[in-house]
Amino acid sequence: MGFLQRPVVVTADINLNVVALTAVGLLSRLWQLAYPRAVVFDEVYYGQYISFYMKRIFFLDSSGPPFGHMLLALGGYIGGFDGNFLWNRIGAEYSSNVPVWCLRLLPALAGALSVPMAYQIVWELGFSPCAAMGAALLVLIENALVTQSRLMLLESVLIFFDLLAVLSYLKFFNSQKHRPFSLSWWFWLTLTGMACSCAVGVKYVGVFTYLLVLGVAAVHAWHLIGDQTLSNVCVLCHLLARAVALLVIPAATYLLFFYVHLALLCRSGPHDQIMSSAFQASLEGGLARITQGQPLEVAYGSQVTLKNAFGKPVPCWLHSHQSTYPVIYESGRGSSHQQQVTCYPFKDVNNWWIIKDPRRHQLVVNNPPRPVRHGDIVQLVHGMTTRFLNTHDVAAPLSPHSQEVSCYVDYNISMPAQNLWRLDIVNRESDAEVWKTILSEVRFVHVNTSAILKLSGAHLPDWGFRQLEVVGEKLSRGYHESTVWNVEEHRYGKSQEQKERELELHSPTESDISRNLSFMARFSELQWRMLTVRSDDSEHKYSSTPLDWVMLDTNIAYWLHPRTSAQIHLLGNIVIWASASLATMVYALLFLWYLLRRRRKVYDLPEDSWLRWVLAGALCAGGWAVNYLPFFLMEKTLFLYHYLPALTFQILLLPVVFEHISNHLCRSQLQRSLFGALVVAWFASACHVSNTLRPLTYGDRSLSPSELKALRWKDSWDILIRKY
């Protein structure tokens, strides 16, 4: 009973500043949260995913990993949202079943907590509580941040995790000095990793903050290696701990997001088409309903549909029909005039093919079935026309460098059938592998010419009903998805006669067992599709370029009241934006100046304040740079809100620069007081601007046209004025 001998003591260390800031933050972000009760701007976009989560329907959003969407959906779950709302128009009124307050709660909380976190970060960087307070207050009154956190949008969540990552790294770094490997050391280290992966999980741009934190951690670790007071073992432990916490944990967490995502979304939905057959079959409903109960192993006599793995421009199936290639194309070239073979993007009875053994005549499956293996020679018989898939040395209609693929029609001229194909299972594990439905990815290599059956991606002209061209391409080197096919629907053929067979082909396949794909396979496919699917971004009325952001040359109208002129804009506090940009510039110049002076062994700053200055710059100015500069390289449509994470870091730098100027550049007490007064005046003006723009931030007050005109401080701002 040792613990009784010593009194149980709980020491609570409460920083009232933080408490107060949290309270004000909550107040500013949560006030009238459910207003406006209408779809505001990108809520229309995220809302549909919330509905998908509520209905547990699979979707694919290429804009970011699922964690952010899941957080928004969590709000819906808390509020008991059933997902029944048609997210089709900005400004549409929410129906009564939509728990608007709950849906907007999480982003608002994240935005509110950013305020005390700003305080903590500047504090942990080693600056005065006054500077820390300044940073937090600036974050508090920044109109754009307020607007963005009060809606179902992800930027505030992203900013929250970015700041959390930086804050916890700083806490970790500070505890490194005196108590390495203590409990709090581990806690903050792990939290850094977790926060980083959460940031990445919300939006891909979070990866830049992650890289920044990794970079700073790497530099610190490098100093650690150089520290010769530590033993080798100790250094190794330090490095290992960092590697685990900053590399392994984030990766695991990231996987976890996807695991939950896939576990939640188990039903098939409108985005299925993009995914592979195997993936689709793993979802409830949809393809699974068709493919359930199919025999797994493809045998001689099997009836199959063959889907191309490439899926571009559209997912399609190998297809043939009665029509033949025109004798002479428009270009004047000739064709074989045999039956067309195409790739057809819809389910059709003409997509059925029968696998035939060249040595036998029958088109039914033996009992027991003889499975087809890798390397076997097969013939493919078109189910409805009983013609053989054939290719020969005739130029394809649109790709003259490839061979034409046709279903062989014997015109009794000197053009023999060349209809033997060797089966090449691409993803085989052994050379004797059996051809499996859905799972096997196969290529068909033509025996006579070693051409490979390939989807060229071109649309045939009218004579080919605008279906996609299929060619035989001679190049066997290199793997390309357009040469890969997989069996999607499959059944064992039973009917001997053609009439019966046609009937059989028309009847649906029977069903009943589901097939499962491993999580890693599903994850990698989903991740790959998310990164490669190109959404058709076109320009938007409020899109802008990164250059417009620095000085706030643009805004976004989020919402306009249907009757009055109350409106919500994403519009920043221009005083803060301008001075933050200025502060970044001042920082860069000062830094360069000090650096050059130090190179000449002139030490203007004491060592510890120099280190503080560098670390603050690395995290704040660096945070701004990594969150801003990459946008210049991005091709997608960009909006003002993409700048908000960068802005947040920039705001943190502002009080740091102020304090530095006051402490180190103001020589006399008088100068210092003057500068202090200036800062106060500046802050007052920032507050004033913030208050002036408040109606556009909250949208709670309808302004008259003249008032609105007066708010249009820049010509490039687009403030909506109703014409009466």
Place this chain on the structure above:
Amino acid sequence: MSFKVSFSVPRPAATPHSRRCWELQFLEPVFSRARPARPSRSVMLRATSRLPAARAATTLSAQPRGRRPAPRRRRKELHFPGHPELPLGDFLAGRLARPRVPAGRRAILRRGRMPPAVGRGLAGSELRPRRGRCGSQAARAVGPDVAAEATARSPKRPAPGSRRFEAAGRWALLALVTLMSFATRFHRLDEPPHVCWDETHFGKMGSYYINRTFFFDVHPPLGKMLIGLAGYLSGYDGTFLFQKPGDKYEHHSYMGMRGFCAFLGSLLVPFAYLTVLELSQSLPAALLTAALLTFDTGCLTLSQYILLDPILMFFIMAAMLSMVKYNSCANRPFSAPWWFWLSLTGINLAGALGVKFVGLFIILQVGWNTLSDLWHLFGDCSLSMVRTQVTMGKHLTARILCLIVLPMALYTATYAIHFMVLSKSGPGDGFFSSAFQARLSGNNLHNASIPEYLAYGSVITVRNLRMAIGYLHSHRDLYPEGIGARQQQVSESSVHLCGSRAKLSAVTEPAVTTYLHKDYNNLWIIKKHSTNSDPLDPSLPVEFVRHGDIIRLEHKETSRNLHSHYHEAPLTRKHYQVTGYGINGTGDSNDFWRIEVVNRKFENRIKVLRSQIRLIHLATGCVLGSSGKILPKWGWEQFEVTCSPYLKGTLNSIWNVEDHINPKLPNISLDVLQPSFPEILLESHMLMIWVLWPLPIWWLLYELLGLHKCGSQISNYGNSGLKPKDNEFTSKPWHWPINYQGLHFSGISDMDFRVYLLGNPVVWWLNLLSIGLYLLSGSIVAVAVQRGARLPAEVEGLSWVLLRGGGQLLFGWMLHYFPFFLMGRILYFHHYFPAMLFSSMLTGILWDTLLRLCAWSLACFPLAGGIHAVGILSLLLGIAYSRVLGREASAQVNLDPLGEGLDSAQGV
């Protein structure tokens, strides 16, 4: 020699103080002998702070006594890269001297690094060896102490005769390397006697220079100019058409051009050899590099044809070599060799950039090197602030002069020559503005004249600034039903931009009249919005169009007005459709446009060719622009024109007036409006940027210029036609280092002679392995140094070569490789070759260093000394043998009718 003695003879114990004096005394005569030149201030400046190893040198005196003799003695017997006078015979005989240090000593030796220095400057600068004109870079890197000792301990040093013999040996080796390179490159250069791959473009462009016809290309002109020059000098008359790959040259002289490219390509090997020699001071490393490049089939193939790549790589390697050389001269700034290499660096940079924009990467490398150089200079605190400022100023000026001003001037000069030489009208006219075309003799704008300011009633053509080759165009065809809006306006003609085809063809045909060299359908009449009276009526006064006027644009051929309305455009759904509307010029209020001048320099009037205008639709407030998308067949595959409601001013929506007919106005000669040289330069660069940028327009140029690679015809302009097909020609950057697939140079179909660009797999995979190994060993060494491990001097020298020399090369490799991952352009295998040169040099340095380290660590075994020699020799032989194997394999390729076995390199 006293010098030698001072270092290697163990001395009796003495107090540190007395020993220092003693040593300084010893150093005095050494100094006077080794450096007869004046002890230049800047030499001292450099020597003191630049290199950590210099510190080590200065510590000699402060060293505890017991340790010193052993390392000295042992080092004496080992080769290491700091050794400038490595006896060639020794290496070839595989005789690496073995240490005879007792085991007990060696334990001490491994901890052999000296404690941090107190003294500075003096010893380091004085001990610097003076070899040739400049000290070697590696010698500096290794540290003066090591280098100095190397000089001192070279056994053959004393005899001047043997030194001469060594020098001769070096030259002989260089000559051998060069000879090998030339022999391989020039071997059967004339085969195949037909056009291979991109020869069709570059040969053609060379011919253009000879014929002086104007053309446009996405690359800067220097490379093609040189090809043209080579052809001209070798008697090629520019008459061969270079139409498509596979065309027989027959009687045309093509060997001059091929020979020129092969000549530059052959020089790559000696350049790489010298660079590695300079960086590592190790002949084996240099030989290894030379062997890698000589026997690499990819480099060989790429050097043998009329391509830009050999020229580009020549300049890149030359820039690298001169940069390294100039680094070696850094201890004697402002001396003649220093200036020579520095300005040569600048010249080569200009050359690299002038051939292809890939030259930008080597510029970055040199820039980085210069910055770090200046940084080190700046950090030298041995001088007072004032003197440093003066020195820094001089250094800075020299570098700005040689590395910025000189290259810029040369680069501009190439363009000046380009525009001077190409004075006749040719296939490139259409890309440039009319004002420019007026320069070209044979163009129908040559010596033409035109009214200067726009007035009502003028007949004009309007050109888009972004789609630099497109004119606002309309024709009688209608938008098909269901396209665009629910419009069934039968009387509408579609309005869209016409690609320059019409114009290009018009240029080649005899012009119809003086002005109307373009498609008639490009002509528009400016009218006032309010009246329909004919402004050309001579009774009315001339009224100029001004900024902000409301106008109507009437299509001359069809008499319909340029019109827009709230219907979605056919392709860009968010924009409004632009049509031609009305009968005989009477339409509705949707035909009114406000004309705005963007660059308002000319008193609000609109100057032909110069004013940049925007047309804003009055009713909807949208801006007339081109979306850059291609209309389908019904639109004759011309560009779509839309009216964009997003008022963001992009170049898409800016136009200028090109042709201008107004009988009421006086004509001025077009020469007055001719752009100045800077403007032409800007114009051609803008064009290149648009083409190089991943915009839909670039493939059109492929089509227009026949730039598309052989075989991959762009058949249809639909979605899939926007890029050449995913066939063997394009590849992904990650394919390259693993030699995944090559490029057909010649013999796509059943020709008997095939050329296939593919690296020697042994070389390439060795390079790949080396990069991995380098990263591993480099980081091990770096961590060891950071942990404060005490490295024996040899190891330290080797690790400096590894980190510094190898680091430069690795940086070069990364610079020439990784940016390709970001590029949206279609990429080809041959883009990797500059990077491949760097990685081969890295391989040379890495293996040499690693084998030396190996030999050193196994020094106690009797055979260890041979490891290095055996290793290098076996690598050399292996590479050569792989080439022989490759030759056999490629011989088989020719027999293989199907192209299945195109594994190996070059058709023989």
